[in-house]
Amino acid sequence: MNKLTPFKNLVEAFGALPGIGDKSALKLAYYIVTSGSYDGIKLSHAIESAIEAISRCSICNNLSEDELCHICSDEFRDKNKICLVESAKDVITIEKLGQYDGLYYVLSDIDSFDLVHLRGALASIKEIIFAFAPSIASDTMMLYIESQLEDLNLKFTKIAQGVPTGISLDSVDTLSLARAIEDRVNI
Numbered sequence: 001m002n003k004l005t006p007f008k009n010l011v012e013a014f015g016a017l018p019g020i021g022d023k024s025a026l027k028l029a030y031y032i033v034t035s036g037s038y039d040g041i042k043l044s045h046a047i048e049s050a051i052e053a054i055s056r057c058s059i060c061n062n063l064s065e066d067e068l069c070h071i072c073s074d075e076f077r078d079k080n081k082i083c084l085v086e087s088a089k090d091v092i093t094i095e096k097l098g099q100y101d102g103l104y105y106v107l108s109d110i111d112s113f114d115l116v117h118l119r120g121a122l123a124s125i126k127e128i129i130f131a132f133a134p135s136i137a138s139d140t141m142m143l144y145i146e147s148q149l150e151d152l153n154l155k156f157t158k159i160a161q162g163v164p165t166g167i168s169l170d171s172v173d174t175l176s177l178a179r180a181i182e183d184r185v186n187i
Contacts, residue, residue, distance in 0.1 A: 007033060059121050061106035063088045071095075071104060078102040081127040084145070090131060102129070107141075115148055122152060130158040134175055 007029060015025035032040040056062070057069035064070070071077060071091070081102035085091055091104050105121050107113045122128075128149070132138035146156050162180030163172050172180075 056106075056108075060104050061088070061108050061117075062091050062104055076101075079124045081129060082122065082125045083129040083131050085131045086133065094131065102127075115145075118145075119149070119152075122149070122154070125152075125154065127155040127157060130156070132158070134161045134179065 010029040010032065011025045014020050014028045015022060017025075020028070032043065053065050054063050055065075057064040057072055058067050059072045060069060062069040062071060066073075078101045083094065083100060083102055083104050085094070085104060085106055087108065088106050091106060094100050094104075103121075103125075105118060128145075130138075130142045130145075132141065142156075142158060160183060162176060162183060163169065169177065
């Protein structure tokens with residue numbers, strides 16, 4: 001493979017994506033190059049279209065095609081609660097469940113989130129639900145946000161964490177097991 005620079009560039013481009021290792025990048029590049037031009041052109045148009053059309057909601061930072069995302073502009077959503085998540089992928093995951101009817105706020109970059117912008121999204125909010133992956137950094141972030149918003153007289157909650165269904169206790173990490181025991185409920 002002394003030449004084939006475009007192929008190498010395609011492998012590198014796939015390899016730069018999260019969750020794609022060297023073997024998967026090679027496999028994807030090979031498929032695109034050998035499957036005929038339709039799949040490759042379709043993929044390139046889909047990527048170009050998504051990059052041009054998708055931006056961030058001006059209120060919640062969720063992915064949107066308009067200034068406001070479909071959730072912020074939905075008049076039937078519960079405007080009293082807001083779920084703070086780490087990424088727009090988390091919104092998609094929670095929405096697939098079909099159980100949560102409130103609003104969201106995507107922190108996007110936890111290291112440099114805008115507290116003033118967050119305050120602006122809390123106009124009629126009575127409850128903030130933290131939906132972060134369990135970690136010491138998440139706990140620290142929750143405590144920080146709670147301390148910065150304590151003047152708003154909000155109820156602060158977080159999603160339950162613990163032992164997943166169908167998993168033996170020896171397969172559960174110690175933090176999750178400790179939280180499950182600490183947050184136990186009556187039966």
